[in-house]
Amino acid sequence: MSDFDDEMDIDVPPSKDITFSSDTAAKGKRSAANLPVEAEDSLPWVEKYRPVSLSDVSGHQDILATINKFVDSNRLPHLLFYGPPGTGKTSTILALARRIYGHQNMRQMVLELNASDDRGIEVVREHIKTFASTKQIFTAGSSASRAGIAGFKLIILDEADAMTNTAQMALRRIMEKYTANTRFCIIANYAHKLSPALLSRCTRFRFSPLHEQDIRVLVDKVIEEEGVKIMPDAVDSLVRLSKGDMRRALNVLQACHASSTPLQPRDGPKIPEQDIVRETITTETIYNCVAAPPPDAIKKILSTLLSTSDVTSCLSTINTLKAAQGLALADIITALSEELVKLEVKPQVMITWLETLADVEHRVSSGASEAIQTAAVVGAVRNGVELMG
Numbered sequence: 297m298s299d300f301d302d303e304m305d306i307d308v309p310p311s312k313d314i315t316f317s318s319d320t321a322a323k324g325k326r327s328a329a330n331l332p333v334e335a336e337d338s339l340p341w342v343e344k345y346r347p348v349s350l351s352d353v354s355g356h357q358d359i360l361a362t363i364n365k366f367v368d369s370n371r372l373p374h375l376l377f378y379g380p381p382g383t384g385k386t387s388t389i390l391a392l393a394r395r396i397y398g399h400q401n402m403r404q405m406v407l408e409l410n411a412s413d414d415r416g417i418e419v420v421r422e423h424i425k426t427f428a429s430t431k432q433i434f435t436a437g438s439s440a441s442r443a444g445i446a447g448f449k450l451i452i453l454d455e456a457d458a459m460t461n462t463a464q465m466a467l468r469r470i471m472e473k474y475t476a477n478t479r480f481c482i483i484a485n486y487a488h489k490l491s492p493a494l495l496s497r498c499t500r501f502r503f504s505p506l507h508e509q510d511i512r513v514l515v516d517k518v519i520e521e522e523g524v525k526i527m528p529d530a531v532d533s534l535v536r537l538s539k540g541d542m543r544r545a546l547n548v549l550q551a552c553h554a555s556s557t558p559l560q561p562r563d564g565p566k567i568p569e570q571d572i573v574r575e576t577i578t579t580e581t582i583y584n585c586v587a588a589p590p591p592d593a594i595k596k597i598l599s600t601l602l603s604t605s606d607v608t609s610c611l612s613t614i615n616t617l618k619a620a621q622g623l624a625l626a627d628i629i630t631a632l633s634e635e636l637v638k639l640e641v642k643p644q645v646m647i648t649w650l651e652t653l654a655d656v657e658h659r660v661s662s663g664a665s666e667a668i669q670t671a672a673v674v675g676a677v678r679n680g681v682e683l684m685g
């Protein structure tokens with residue numbers, strides 16, 4: 297007999313503590329939506345296109361196969377999903393919950409807490425304890441529920457790496473105490489910020505940045521469904537610049553689409569959707585929206601830094617481009633490093649570039665003067681070049 301075979305026999309009405317904040321997300325897919333068309337149209341695309349079922353989740357095939365197996369074999373351990381933002385951790389657990397409980401029962405069976413909003417011990421002690429200690433009648437219907445797995449409540453703790461240590465300790469005890477009728481899914485960006493005691497109680501899944509082709513599939517679908525006018529090379533740039541973060545890709549696409557759409561007249565009749573003339577989104581629109589330095593600007597900076605020993609002219613090239621295109625030094629450093637690592641140079645040169653640029657980036661993010669750090673970038677790259685000779 298598996299430890300999931302216990303059936304619960306007391307029905308408790310949904311607690312008012314339940315914050316199933318992704319109710320709109322559950323209805324997100326057009327076909328599943330009960331929302332009026334206008335309400336759906338005003339949804340951010342990240343919510344409108346949030347995966348409804350596990351098969352809608354892009355990428356992460358190994359993780360999806362494993363958690364599908366957990367459900368098929370009627371076993372659900374405590375889970376830890378960790379990895380960078382926008383890779384589908386929350387979407388995956390919500391889709392898994394929908395698979396286990398069905399849409400109807402999710403409200404009753406799932407408690408979703410954002411641990412970084414309410415990071416004190418009180419959240420762990422009160423919200424979770426109240427929810428975890430109530431029992432739930434055995435829900436009939438899905439194959440999972442017949443097998444007993446849907447009798448377990450699910451507590452999703454998003455951004456758990458922002459919980460205090462004391463809260464994490466308290467959570468550890470609560471996890472043990474309510475294992476009979478509750479499963480936890482802890483979501484975090486950084487697993488190392490979680491206590492080892494919590495880590496050892498969960499089966500861990502690392503959500504890596506999504507591959508470009510996985511992002512492209514959803515981006516292409518949204519472009520088609522929303523009638524976005526965009527150049528093919530702009531799609532390439534969008535997918536590349538989102539760096540594995542699907543949320544970023546969809547948000548940038550929606551922002552560019554909105555800026556390419558003329559405003560509706562304030563007075564008088566609205567222009568019907570089919571008569572709206574939109575500008576085509578270009579690579580430049582995408583770079584402007586992401587605030588990333590355009591490749592041409594970076595190429596120019598790089599070639600000047602590599603070829604000119606005159607520091608004043610290097611500085612003037614960077615400062616002119618910064619002023620003309622409104623570039624931030626931090627973004628220039630990122631783009632410059634990405635180009636420098638592609639060059640074939642002696643290891644000592646590469647080490648100098650990377651080490652010194654990392655220091656400059658750190659100083660910029662700590663609020664050091666842009667002007668002086670711009671000079672430091674010139675120094676960093678030129679030092680490496682001098683080593684080449």
Ligand SMILES: Nc1ncnc2c1ncn2[C@@H]1O[C@H](COP(=O)(O)OP(=O)(O)OP(=O)(O)O)[C@@H](O)[C@H]1O
Pocket residue numbers: 341342343345346347352353354355356379380381382383384385386387388484485503506514542543546
């Ligand atoms: N793998 C994916 N497949 C499909 N859509 C995705 C995927 N990952 C992210 N998205 C999209 O990005 C949005 C944000 O995803 P989600 O909230 O699941 O990310 P997350 O990894 O939990 O991020 P965070 O760490 O910031 O909480 C979703 O609403 C969805 O539209």
